[in-house]
Amino acid sequence: MFSRKAKALASDIYEQSCSVSLRELRVLRLVAHQPGITQGEVAGLAELEKSSSSRIVKALAERGLIVRETGAQDARSGHLFLTEYGQDVVRRAERVGRRMEKSMLSVLSDAELQSFEQCLARLTARVEIDIDSAQERFL
Numbered sequence: 168m169f170s171r172k173a174k175a176l177a178s179d180i181y182e183q184s185c186s187v188s189l190r191e192l193r194v195l196r197l198v199a200h201q202p203g204i205t206q207g208e209v210a211g212l213a214e215l216e217k218s219s220s221s222r223i224v225k226a227l228a229e230r231g232l233i234v235r236e237t238g239a240q241d242a243r244s245g246h247l248f249l250t251e252y253g254q255d256v257v258r259r260a261e262r263v264g265r266r267m268e269k270s271m272l273s274v275l276s277d278a279e280l281q282s283f284e285q286c287l288a289r290l291t292a293r294v295e296i297d298i299d300s301a302q303e304r305f306l
Contacts, residue, residue, distance in 0.1 A: 177267060185260045187232075190215065192260055194223050195249065198233055199257045203246040206235075232256060 178189045187195065193213045198204055204212075210220035224247065227233045232253035235245040249257065272280060 173271070177264075180263060180267060181260060184263050185256050187256060187260070190219070191223055191227060191232075192257075194220070194227060195232060195253055195257050195260075198247045198249050199254065202248050203236075206245055206247065209247065227253070 174189065181187055181189060181192055185192070190213070194209055194215075197209050197212055201208075206220060206224050207217070209215070209224065210217045213220065215223070224233065224235070228235055231250055234248050234250055236248065237245060275283060
């Protein structure tokens with residue numbers, strides 16, 4: 168329930184303040200952190216179907232947030248880069264995200280926050296182990 172409500176809140180706030188959806192923002196952040204990333208790589212890293220990724224990239228390009236450049240080695244592979252406008256949207260979204268995170272975590276004391284972060288780290292480590300050994304452990 169928390170995850171669903173937090174995602175809905177974040178989605179609304181990003182839409183209002185940055186004019187992008189959470190999925191679009193996920194793609195923009197990937198391109199920001201890996202300039203020249205291919206559309207196929209975006210689909211995999213963003214955990215999107217290729218058709219969804221394609222629609223999002225097309226929409227972002229039409230709105231002037233990203234540009235696609237044809238690959239020098241392979242004309243079929245387009246490399247994605249943020250425009251100045253796209254960079255501005257990502258910077259704005261980062262500021263908004265930090266404010267939302269600060270607000271959300273403000274209900275925890277310093278000790279609770281430290282405990283929460285330790286619990287998240289342990290849970291993340293467990294999931295990584297389970298990913299590595301899923302077939303032998305669960306199937």
